[in-house]
Amino acid sequence: MLKKEVRDILEKSRKWGWVLEPDAQKIFSLYGFKTPKYAVATQARQAVRLARQIGYPVVAKIVSPAVVHKSDVDGVVVGIKDDETLVRTLSRLSNIDGFVGMLIAEMVKGLELIVGAKNDFQFGPMILLGMGGVGVEIYKDVSLRMAPLNTRDADRMIQELTARKLLTGYRGSEPIHLNALKKTLVTFSRLMMDMQGVVESVDLNPVMCTAKSCMVVDARMMLKK
Amino acid sequence: MNRKNAQELGRFFNPESIAVIGVSREAMSFGGSSFLHHWLKAGYSGRLYPINPRATEILGLKAYPSLRALPEIPDLVMVAVRADLVPAALTECADVGAKFVHVLTAGFSEIGTPEGRELEARLAAIAKERDLRIIGPNCMGPYSPSSRLTAWGANPGLDGRLGIISQSGGVTQRFTEYICSLGVGVSKAASIGNAAVLDSPDFLEFMAGDSTIDRIAVYLESIRDGRRFFDLARRVTPKKPVILLKGGESRRGAATVSSHTGRMAGDPVIWKSVLEQTGIVPVANLQEWVDACLAFSLLPKTRGKGVFIVGGGGGNSVIFSDACIRAGLEVPSLGRRSMDRIRPFVPVAGSIAGNPLDFWGTYLVNDFLFEALGAAYEDENIHMVIVDRLIPRIAFHSPEPTADSFAEIVDFIRSRRQVKPTVFTIDYDGGDPDLIRQGSDLRARFCRAGIPAYPSFERAVGALARFDRYCRRFGLAAGRSSRFGKEEKDGTALV
Numbered sequence: 001m002l003k004k005e006v007r008d009i010l011e012k013s014r015k016w017g018w019v020l021e022p023d024a025q026k027i028f029s030l031y032g033f034k035t036p037k038y039a040v041a042t043q044a045r046q047a048v049r050l051a052r053q054i055g056y057p058v059v060a061k062i063v064s065p066a067v068v069h070k071s072d073v074d075g076v077v078v079g080i081k082d083d084e085t086l087v088r089t090l091s092r093l094s095n096i097d098g099f100v101g102m103l104i105a106e107m108v109k110g111l112e113l114i115v116g117a118k119n120d121f122q123f124g125p126m127i128l129l130g131m132g133g134v135g136v137e138i139y140k141d142v143s144l145r146m147a148p149l150n151t152r153d154a155d156r157m158i159q160e161l162t163a164r165k166l167l168t169g170y171r172g173s174e175p176i177h178l179n180a181l182k183k184t185l186v187t188f189s190r191l192m193m194d195m196q197g198v199v200e201s202v203d204l205n206p207v208m209c210t211a212k213s214c215m216v217v218d219a220r221m222m223l224k225k
Numbered sequence: 226m227n228r229k230n231a232q233e234l235g236r237f238f239n240p241e242s243i244a245v246i247g248v249s250r251e252a253m254s255f256g257g258s259s260f261l262h263h264w265l266k267a268g269y270s271g272r273l274y275p276i277n278p279r280a281t282e283i284l285g286l287k288a289y290p291s292l293r294a295l296p297e298i299p300d301l302v303m304v305a306v307r308a309d310l311v312p313a314a315l316t317e318c319a320d321v322g323a324k325f326v327h328v329l330t331a332g333f334s335e336i337g338t339p340e341g342r343e344l345e346a347r348l349a350a351i352a353k354e355r356d357l358r359i360i361g362p363n364c365m366g367p368y369s370p371s372s373r374l375t376a377w378g379a380n381p382g383l384d385g386r387l388g389i390i391s392q393s394g395g396v397t398q399r400f401t402e403y404i405c406s407l408g409v410g411v412s413k414a415a416s417i418g419n420a421a422v423l424d425s426p427d428f429l430e431f432m433a434g435d436s437t438i439d440r441i442a443v444y445l446e447s448i449r450d451g452r453r454f455f456d457l458a459r460r461v462t463p464k465k466p467v468i469l470l471k472g473g474e475s476r477r478g479a480a481t482v483s484s485h486t487g488r489m490a491g492d493p494v495i496w497k498s499v500l501e502q503t504g505i506v507p508v509a510n511l512q513e514w515v516d517a518c519l520a521f522s523l524l525p526k527t528r529g530k531g532v533f534i535v536g537g538g539g540g541n542s543v544i545f546s547d548a549c550i551r552a553g554l555e556v557p558s559l560g561r562r563s564m565d566r567i568r569p570f571v572p573v574a575g576s577i578a579g580n581p582l583d584f585w586g587t588y589l590v591n592d593f594l595f596e597a598l599g600a601a602y603e604d605e606n607i608h609m610v611i612v613d614r615l616i617p618r619i620a621f622h623s624p625e626p627t628a629d630s631f632a633e634i635v636d637f638i639r640s641r642r643q644v645k646p647t648v649f650t651i652d653y654d655g656g657d658p659d660l661i662r663q664g665s666d667l668r669a670r671f672c673r674a675g676i677p678a679y680p681s682f683e684r685a686v687g688a689l690a691r692f693d694r695y696c697r698r699f700g701l702a703a704g705r706s707s708r709f710g711k712e713e714k715d716g717t718a719l720v
Contacts, residue, residue, distance in 0.1 A: 120495050122451035144498035146455055153502060 002194050003030055010198050010223065016065040017223050022103055024219035028204075031191050033184065034215045038105035042094075044087045050104050057081045057107045060089045061218075066098030068220065073097075079107065108215050110208035111166060111176055115185065115216075117147065117192040118201040119224075125192040129157045129185060131166070132206040139163070147189035154182040167209070176209035184214045200224045231430040234423070236325050237360060238369040238413045240300035242272040244292055244323070246314045247305030247330075250280045256329065257305040258284065263376035270373060274299060292321045301325045303366065308332030311362065312347050319355035328361030333419055335363055335485060345421050352422040364418025365394030368401070370411055371437075378402070378414060385410015387518060388438035390428045392417060392446045393472070393485070396511065400442070403515045408673035409522045412437045426453040433461045440521050442514060443469040443505075446485065455503055462504035463699045466521045468691075469505045470514045471496055504698055506691050516688040519677040524646040526700060529608035530693045531557040532686075533601040534581035536613030537588060542581035545613070545682050552690040556580055557607065563600035570596065580607075588615050591630050595637050602644045609693070610647040611685050614678075616663045631667070635674045646692070649678040650685045 002010075006027050013019045019027070022040050029035045037054045040063060041047035051058050062075030070076050073096050077089045086104075093102050112132030120126050123146050130142035143160035145153045158164055158178065169175035184207065192202065203220045243264070248257035261273060261284050275283040278290040289295055292302070302323045304314045308330050318326050333345040345362065352359045360366050368375060368389075370382035377394060378401035387409060391397040394416040401411055412435070415428045425448055432438045441461070448454050461467055472478060474493045500507045506521075508514045532554050534545050546556045559567070559580050570586070570593055571578035578584070586593040594612070601607045638647055649671050653664020664680070671678035679685035 120451070120492065122448050123455060123495060123499055124452050126495055126498070144495060145502050146452075146499050156501070 005030060006195075010195070013221075013223060017225065018068055019219075019221040019223070020063055020065065020100075021061060021070075021219060022063060022101075024221045025216070027221070028216045028219055031187060033187065034213050036106040036108050036215060036217060038103055040101040040103050041090065042101045044090055047086055047090050047102060047104060048083045051080070051083070051086050054104060054106050058086070059105050059107055060086065060093065061103040061105070062093045062096050062099065063101040063103050064096060064098035065100070067096065068222075105217075108208045108217055110210040110215070112206040113181070113209055113214075114142070115188055115204040115207050116202060117188065117199075119196060119199070125189070125196050127157075127185065127189045127192065129161070131161060131163045136205075145189075147192045149186050149189040151182055151186060154185040157185065158182070174211045177211055177213060180212075180214045181207075181209055184216075198223055231427065232434055234358065234427065234431040235435065236300055237327070237358070237367040237415070238374060239372045240271055240325070240374070242274065242297060242299045243269075243301045243303060244274040244276055244289075244295060244299035245303045245305060246276045246292070246317075247303075247307075247310075248275040248277050248280075248283050248288070250277065250283060257303065260303060260305070260329070260376040261286065263380055264374070267373040267375045267381045271300075272297075292317050292323060295321070298322045301327065301367075303327045303329060304361075305329045308341075308344055308362075311344070312351060315348065315351045315357060315359070316355070319351070319357055324356070324358055326357055326359045326361075327364075327366035328359060329364070329366065330361070331363040331418075333362045333421070335419055345419060349421045357422070359422040360415060361418050362421060364392075364420075365397070365416035368397075368411070368414040368416070370405075377416070378411075379405035383408070383410035385412060385522075386437060386439040387411050387522065388428075388432035388435065388441045389414035389443070390417065390425050390432065390441065391415065391444040392420065392425070393444055394418070396444050396470075396472075399511060400444075400514060403511070404518055407515070407519060407669055408675070409518055420449070424449050426450055426457055429454065429457050429461065429467075433457065433465065439465055440518065441465055441467045442518055443467060444472065444514075445469060446472040451499070455499060458503040458505055466695055467503075467505045468508060468514065468517050468521060469500060470508050470510070471500075474509075504695070506695055508691070512684065513687060513691075516679060516684050517691050519672060519679075520646075520648070520688040520692040521695070523672075523675050523677050524648070524692060525644070526696045527608050527646050527689075527693050528696075528700070530554045530690075530697075531606050531608045532689070533559070533604070533607040533610045534613070535587055535594065535597055535601075535610065536581055537576075537583055537585040537615075539577070539583060541613065542577070542583045545581055545611070548683050548686045552686045554609075554686065554690055554693065559600070560604045560606050563604040563607075566600040567597055587612075591633050591637075594634070598637070598641070598647070602641055607645065609645060609689055611682065611689070612647065612649045613682065614649050614651045614667070616651065616653060616660055616667065631670060635671070635676065638676055639674070646689065647676065648685050648689065649676060650680070650682045651678055652681055654680060 009023045025035050039050040041050050057079050059078045062070055067073055080086050090102050114130040114132045114136050116128040117125050125147040127145050127147050128142050130136045141162045143157040145157055167176050200222045204216050206217050208215045208217050245257040253259050253262050273286050274295055275286050275288045277288045280288040282288055302318050306314055311330055334342045365377045368378045370384045375382045378398050383405040397416050432441050508517050532549050549556050567578045571584045576584040582597055601610050651664050651668045653661050668678045
């Protein structure tokens with residue numbers, strides 16, 4: 001059974017068919033996923049105050065029901081270090097179609113992974129794990145499993161990635177927290193089972209993994225028509 | 226479908242009486258009359274009732290005008306009338322209380338027209354409303370050698386411990402012929418076609434609970450309730466290996482699926498991951514399917530992937546080793562004690578004592594072969610053995626083997642076969658009909674004696690690699706080796 005706050009978010013999102021990023025972040029933090037510190041601003045002074053609270057550098061992203069693919073409209077600016085750049089960014093983003101706010105979030109570093117889910121017509125929710133960045137587009141280095149996952153499934157998914165060495169530490173780089181990643185996958189798969197009636201697909205891209213944690217940095221959640 | 230309901234599907238495979246609606250009076254043609262003909266020929270011992278309002282006798286059997294006129298309620302009704310007449314036939318089944326129905330007729334959703342889909346929906350609706358168990362439409366239905374229910378597939382076939390679930394009668398026909406001819410018998414096969422009512426998960430659940438079935442071979446193109454199949458398969462595979470041939474992987478293949486059984490084939494990447502997740506053994510073609518079933522049916526469990534290769538010829542040894550490594554198996558060095566046993570009888574020049582064992586003497590003299598096998602069975606580096614066997618050729622430069630060494634080899638292996646999986650390869654590919662005949666004879670004799678033999682080294686390796694993978698995953702969970710290492714009931718009789 002979904003939490004009431006989640007049901008409310010999904011209900012409100014029906015009119016445009018997908019869940020706005022701040023709402024998606026809310027859902028994931030409600031279910032115990034780690035997310036970066038974030039806030040939404042519409043005014044310059046408010047934006048500056050929030051960004052200082054979060055702490056520079058920050059990332060700014062467009063929030064608009066009309067913009068599913070933010071980068072297509074230059075709707076994401078990373079590495080903002082000062083008030084001036086932040087205000088300039090806000091004034092540009094506020095001209096984008098359907099602007100309802102600018103999401104300001106803490107900059108997170110780590111190994112970029114993708115975690116996704118899609119409802120298959122024969123098998124229901126399928127969970128995807130893949131290398132992020134160019135990994136997913138060029139190498140298509142992904143593994144799939146049917147939800148719900150157990151820890152063994154999550155482990156096998158990681159082992160199936162060609163680039164698994166990058167996760168377990170390669171040439172002196174620190175290994176990521178594998179148990180945190182497995183827990184993220186397992187919890188995500190259960191959430192997808194709970195939402196399969198309403199949600200068509202979800203992309204957590206990227207999930208940033210470090211030696212300490214795995215964090216959902218961006219979430220796109222498409223609803224069933 | 227709960228467990229109790231699943232087990233009632235057994236009635237399809239051992240009916241005491243069968244009525245056939247749709248039997249022509251004319252000479253044998255495909256459909257009701259050809260099925261009756263084959264059941265009679267196979268020696269089916271139950272009661273057969275041809276239904277035809279314009280005939281009194283068909284194929285020597287008394288014909289009846291309708292189901293109502295029968296002296297009993299038939300256990301199974303086969304419907305072979307034109308598609309548009311099927312709904313009326315089903316209603317008649319329900320009216321007389323016949324519950325198990327096989328619809329042979331084609332011309333439903335698979336023809337891709339609204340009428341076809343509509344007719345199939347009606348069939349499903351009647352089944353639901355009147356509580357009928359229906360296999361089909363558009364399929365060959367149930368098959369079981371122990372009941373002599375072998376109107377299609379290998380006839381009379383061979384009773385055994387394999388269960389088959391298939392969306393294609395044609396594929397299964399060939400499959401049963403292949404494996405039965407190689408001594409692997411079938412308990413029950415279900416050709417389910419469009420599967421409008423009973424689908425593959427229903428038969429998987431049934432076969433999971435059927436104590437006469439140890440292993441399950443599946444041919445699927447699509448599945449309606451993938452999630453149920455998945456949940457079932459996950460529970461079944463640790464106890465009974467499920468070996469699956471999935472059709473419709475390519476775009477062209479997937480397009481053919483929709484006109485074959487009226488369904489969508491699904492994303493191959495998703496299928497692959499689902500199979501991996503459930504522990505199902507995937508195969509890509511009929512040969513791999515047969516090869517894997519031989520290994521899974523006849524071999525004791527393996528405890529590792531170290532292969533001992535017994536053969537001859539330097540080049541062969543190299544190629545065979547490559548094939549093992551490519552498939553993810555290993556070709557480890559023999560232990561010191563094995564080497565001490567083998568070295569004395571392997572000439573230094575022209576042969577190589579080791580793994581692979583390159584020594585022509587193993588082809589010609591059984592004692593050499595047995596000494597090598599004996600050493601391997603006690604060697605902890607070795608977990609499986611592949612013996613290359615040649616058909617006598619002039620190139621041997623040695624006298625024709627006078628005594629038939631086959632029986633002795635079989636005795637030797639059988640007395641030790643619970644030790645380590647041992648298979649033979651007999652390469653008889655090529656154009657010489659004599660060599661082909663000799664080779665395929667020898668291969669069949671080995672298989673029927675309970676020792677898997679393959680027509681090429683690569684095929685042996687493919688089967689062993691799948692077998693090893695399964696054993697590694699479920700070795701502990703599956704417990705005793707007898708669970709799927711059981712001998713075929715009839716296999717030994719054919720030696």
